[in-house]
Amino acid sequence: MYFLNMAKISEQSIEQIRNRADIIDIISSYVELKKRGRNFFGLCPFHNEKTPSFSVNPDKQIFKCFGCGAGGSSIDFVMEIEKLDFVESIKYLADQYGVEIEETHTISKGQDITANIHEMNQNTLQIYQQNLFNEQNKSILSHLTNRGLTEDTIKKFGLGLSSTKKDFVLKSFQGKYNSKSMLSSGLFVDTKYGYIDRFRNRIMFSLFNITGKVIGFAGRAIDKNENAKYINSPETQVYNKSKTLYGLHLTKNEISKQDSAIIVEGYIDFLQLYQSGIKNIVAVSGTAFTDGHAHLLKRLTKNVLIAYDGDSAGISAAIKASYVLLKNGLKPSIIKIPDGLDPDDWVLKEGAEPFMDSAKNALSVIEFSYNKFKNGPNENVADFINETLLELAQINDDVILEINLKLLAKCTGISFESIKNNFSNIIIKKEKRDQYKKTETNVALEHLSLEDDLLMLCFSKDKKIRHEIYNNFNLNWMRGEQSKRIYKQLFVHLNSEFEPDASIILDQLDSKEDHKKLASIVFEVDKMTPSILMAKNCIRRIEHIYLKKQLEHYRNKLKNAEDSFKEDSNLILKISEIQNKMNSIKSSIA
Incomplete structure (x- = not known):
């Protein structure tokens, strides 16, 4: 199950969308793709580039940009390009592909920051709008109507008025949301005296994403002596000013x-x-x-x-x-x-x-x-x-x-x-300059680590290789927390007759960075010629690095141990066991 935005989406619904929503079809409506070998390439929509480094793998249903590092499944792509959260992206794809989704509202308030930001923004719009239509602020409302705006237009587009008070919005949310959500919303500023409202004494314009959710605000100064005529919400998990066009939700x-x-x-x-x-x-x-x-x-x-x-x-x-x-x-x-x-x-x-x-x-x-x-x-x-x-x-x-x-x-x-x-x-x-930059970039790219190699081998078509890893690799040998999270999701698939489905693994990982990492791994798989010997050597090398770290740990412990013969003897024995094991591994690596 997936919990986001106050909702729970069933695995069956996601599976239906995954089966119907072809990643090439989805991405082609944003990026001009050209087939090159097994993959499709185009200019990345997430950063400015002249040479296509954005690749889509139709077999594995994933995308990867080798320029900026963006990567993931079709759901990740929609989340990133449309600035939607997970549930919104599922609904977006469901609408496009005619899938009815099962949804229940079970998550507790404060559990999801993105959902909290959306909820706070919606409530803030109502607070600002009620304030604008308050009798004591009729001069501000008259100013807008004198500019030719009707009350219907003002309401339709969520115009409002922030107060001169520092806690006008704040007092409505204190005790209802955790501090991380409140600060992440961009609605408040953290000062040495505590949180205060970001927007004060301004005509407020609500900013919406393409689906019509409030994602931020712009405030126009009422006092002509204000230094900044306009101030906008800072960029948040739901608001990116470079990917937001005002009014598009109603004019698209x-x-x-x-x-x-x-x-x-x-x-x-x-x-x-x-x-x-x-x-x-x-x-x-x-x-x-x-x-x-x-x-x-x-x-x-x-x-x-x-x-x-x-x-x-x-x-x-x-x-x-x-x-x-x-x-x-x-x-x-x-x-x-x-x-x-x-x-x-x-x-x-x-x-x-x-x-x-x-x-x-x-x-x-x-x-x-x-x-x-x-x-x-x-x-x-x-x-x-x-x-x-x-x-x-x-x-x-x-x-x-x-x-x-x-x-x-x-x-x-x-x-x-x-x-x-x-x-x-x-x-x-220009081409000479671009070639120089490309060379610099290639030099800067790090080689994939042994842990990355192991994760690639987990996607091997040869079930014997996957079973070798399943039976002989220990998760604790991994040093990278990101590698551990990915391997945990892969592990249950390694004993199967079929290779893991990358798009399913992606949907089981929560972190955007994990999605990028896994996409990088999957795109490197085809460059590898895997074998049982390669898998065994990779496992042994990772274990050897782990044991080396353990050896260092026990040597330091022995060095700092108090004068206890029994403790010293146990540590010496442990060190000897690790050294023997390391020697055995070293001699077995082909």
Whole structure:
């Protein structure tokens, strides 16, 4: 059974999902995979890379990135990419593959931190919202409605108001949750006087994950003298700002339906446009646009319109976001916003129609950035071309690349041949840098330990090898706690006629780091040519290392022993036994 998020999911339900949910099918909706040998490879969705190091093994139903170390089962992938907990991921996959899951609510409060954070966030939203609609705060509510927001919109998106008091939220949770959960939630700050509310005297915007769970908050200062206009929740077990798009939980279906997404910078921008009828929209959540944001959108559409503020900072941010989208295989365009305005002001002043007209005439990033260059102080077109080519060098899709190189030639009036030659020179330099980095990475990688070798041998197709380990290896010989945890789960499968199922073992391990470790082990199995002799030697070497440590322990004990003949004799005898055993093992290793 699996206990998470106040729920218990039956093994039968998980087994059904595991049988129906093919890992290639799941990951292909996020990553473009290409078959190479037995495995499939693509660019890792969890870190920025140019050369594919993300591998998926369809036989074992696991994935592994050799760049950042991410790895695990299809459930792990969904948890990581969608920032969901275990139960949410099971439900997510169950919905996709038409599996009915058995669930009971049995876990006690305080037992699971992730579940506690979700529960505290949901309760905090209600506390903030009740405070906003409190009669004494009607001036703040009026401020929002005067900005054009309706009460329905305010409630739908979980807007609220934090108090000036330091314990306004805190007092609701004290005694209900353990201190680790409370601090992990990001709702409180630990001071020398104890915990206090993180958000005070701010208009609060609730942040949701793609399934609609509250994962964090952003607070806008009411007092104009506040140093920080906005403060956000810190990153937690449920909130990652680089993988969160504001409003996506309610707009994802419309984005998919229209095959187009509009990105804005601010929460109010989003709310104003959504309220005016523009429903295929998201906002970045207190951060620059990232690869993680691009991956979220890529599942729904490849067509993205950027509508950032019309000032200098907004224009620069729009260009940067466009290049992030391009290198992730999407098709960005930039909407021209009137100088000095933001989308909120524009739509509030003139309605949605002018905005949508401008959207129809949105420019490519090449055209938009060239217009910016023409209106700027730098008159050297070569500088603009080289800066643009450096950005385009991040693109892996040859078709998208050629389209943009041709656009660059057209805008600048420089021949396509010259642009292409210049680009080739940049690529040669880039490849040299990438090769150097790759060599450095390979040198830094540690060789798998003997314990890793043993764990690999546990997945051997030869049952004689597995039985050799089952009958002759002692768990206590292992030094690594992680190796011990993995071996404990493997042990019961070693005496079977069939090799262990990696995806089942993964689901039985609780730690994310254990999942990564096991994925690494499984991906190395095919590189090994296992034999009974290899298994015997591996077992003996591990035991020899264990005995060496024991020998050191008893020698130290003898050294520090009090003047007792009996005790000394026992220790000397023990040391002699260990030495004999070590010599025997040493002579038996082939």
